[in-house]
Amino acid sequence: MDLGNLGIQPNSDPNGSKDHVSHMALDIGGTLIKLVYFSRNCECSVEDKEDKPSNDSLLVSNDHKKFQLLKGSFHFAKFETSKINDCLEFIQCNQLHFSGCKHHGDPTNDKCIIKATGGGAHKYGDLFKEKLGICLDKEDEMDCLVAGANFLLKAVHEEAFTYINGQKEFLQIDHDDLYPYLLVNIGSGVSMIKVDGDSKFERVSGTNVGGGTFWGLGRLLTKCKTFDELLELSHQGNNRVIDMLVGDIYGGMDYAKIGLSSMTIASSFGKAISDNKELEDYKPEDISRSLLRMISNNIGQISYLNALRFGLKRIFFGGFFIRGHAYTMDTISVAVNFWSKGEAKALFLRHEGFLGALGAFVSYEKHGFDDLMVRQLVHQSPVSAQDGGYKIHGSQNGELKDNESIECSVYVS
Numbered sequence: 444m445d446l447g448n449l450g451i452q453p454n455s456d457p458n459g460s461k462d463h464v465s466h467m468a469l470d471i472g473g474t475l476i477k478l479v480y481f482s483r484n485c486e487c488s489v490e491d492k493e494d495k496p497s498n499d500s501l502l503v504s505n506d507h508k509k510f511q512l513l514k515g516s517f518h519f520a521k522f523e524t525s526k527i528n529d530c531l532e533f534i535q536c537n538q539l540h541f542s543g544c545k546h547h548g549d550p551t552n553d554k555c556i557i558k559a560t561g562g563g564a565h566k567y568g569d570l571f572k573e574k575l576g577i578c579l580d581k582e583d584e585m586d587c588l589v590a591g592a593n594f595l596l597k598a599v600h601e602e603a604f605t606y607i608n609g610q611k612e613f614l615q616i617d618h619d620d621l622y623p624y625l626l627v628n629i630g631s632g633v634s635m636i637k638v639d640g641d642s643k644f645e646r647v648s649g650t651n652v653g654g655g656t657f658w659g660l661g662r663l664l665t666k667c668k669t670f671d672e673l674l675e676l677s678h679q680g681n682n683r684v685i686d687m688l689v690g691d692i693y694g695g696m697d698y699a700k701i702g703l704s705s706m707t708i709a710s711s712f713g714k715a716i717s718d719n720k721e722l723e724d725y726k727p728e729d730i731s732r733s734l735l736r737m738i739s740n741n742i743g744q745i746s747y748l749n750a751l752r753f754g755l756k757r758i759f760f761g762g763f764f765i766r767g768h769a770y771t772m773d774t775i776s777v778a779v780n781f782w783s784k785g786e787a788k789a790l791f792l793r794h795e796g797f798l799g800a801l802g803a804f805v806s807y808e809k810h811g812f813d814d815l816m817v818r819q820l821v822h823q824s825p826v827s828a829q830d831g832g833y834k835i836h837g838s839q840n841g842e843l844k845d846n847e848s849i850e851c852s853v854y855v856s
């Protein structure tokens with residue numbers, strides 16, 4: 444595995460010390476394992492501060508300890524859950540398993556505790572113990588999704604954006620006017636969560652037609668070997684070859700009386716009924732496009748209906764299904780806009796797939812692991828700014844490419 448991709452060298456300290464990586468957290472989902480960790484740049488970047496740094500504190504502490512400003516980077520990585528051994532090997536090669544914390548009040552137990560969420564935190568606990576000697580400290584998946592989303596929305600400059608007619612527009616988040624919102628996490632399946640505040644939320648709905656459905660059906664129907672291949676195919680496809688449009692039913696005309704244009708999809712995959720064709724007669728790119736459109740549209744519509752139930756105007760979409768993919772985001776945006784008659788907005792997150800893992804990461808503090816407490820991500824002013832500013836590596840257009848990192852500073856006590 445090419446660790447250079449991650450912008451770090453394992454154990455790059457000339458003395459061989461392992462203290463560069465100070466935190467790691469995992470989200471082990473139905474399809475993908477997401478891993479985040481914080482690494483310090485070097486010892487000399489530690490500064491003492493007398494008090495909490497600013498009014499914009501993300502994680503406010505009531506005590507008045509001395510804080511240290513650590514400069515470093517958040518790193519993001521993902522693995523297929525079905526190839527969990529790659530993840531274990533990665534952790535081992537980078538010695539990330541030494542980055543957890545020890546059991547509180549039990550000096551005899553020297554096993555490292557690593558925060559982990561997602562179903563796999565339950566399913567693979569024994570494997571992690573056996574292979575790496577670490578205990579996965581399980582955090583609830585919904586708690587983590589919400590904590591991760593709130594963390595990103597408050598801490599990361601230009602995290603959320605709209606995607607309309609191919610244009611990305613970043614949202615300025617007013618911390619006092621963030622709630623309530625609907626969080627829709629499109630992973631293997633889909634969870635819809637009404638968020639009313641920090642740790643204040645209710646999972647209001649979900650659907651089993653999600654990212655796993657797109658990838659599973661797509662793999663069967665197109666013989667694609669990877670998710671990215673399937674997504675790539677959709678670029679070149681034409682869904683009208685397979686989808687039955689209103690115009691196909693109404694002789695090329697709109698059904699204007701009920702507001703349907705002739706180009707509206709009346710029935711996804713509906714043309715396959717009458718075409719008298721076999722699967723092989725359809726182009727994989729057309730199948731991929733129809734499938735992506737069907738699933739994205741359906742999720743957009745169900746999301747809107749749930750937003751309507753609770754009078755929510757903002758819908759944030761996360762989960763790795765989205766992948767920053769233009770056609771997916773466009774379809775979801777159009778669905779939300781169409782059904783809400785422009786009242787509700789679909790918003791996307793740059794770190795869409797890492798909500799759960801980041802939520803598990805910030806939960807170290809919640810449980811009072813003093814030595815690992817992240818007090819605050821420094822208020823980030825313009826991207827290339829002074830100490831404490833955020834800097835997103837790599838992408839000019841705000842997309843998080845695989846295995847990138849965010850440079851940042853954190854306060855620890």
Ligand SMILES: Nc1ncnc2c1ncn2[C@@H]1O[C@H](COP(=O)(O)OP(=O)(O)O)[C@@H](O)[C@H]1O
Nearest residue numbers: 472473474475630631654655658670762763764
């Ligand atoms: N490299 C990939 N391999 C498999 N699925 C991917 C990949 N990238 C994106 N996806 C999509 O993301 C979904 C998983 O999203 P994720 O948020 O990680 O959910 P989960 O927690 O269920 O694993 C998949 O079902 C698929 O639609």
Ligand SMILES: CC(C)(COP(=O)(O)O)[C@@H](O)C(=O)NCCC(=O)O
Nearest residue numbers: 472473630631632633634649650651
């Ligand atoms: C069970 C899950 C929370 C697991 O999360 P995931 O691994 O898909 O990210 C999710 O797949 C889900 O919400 N499914 C939809 C179930 C339903 O409400 O019908």
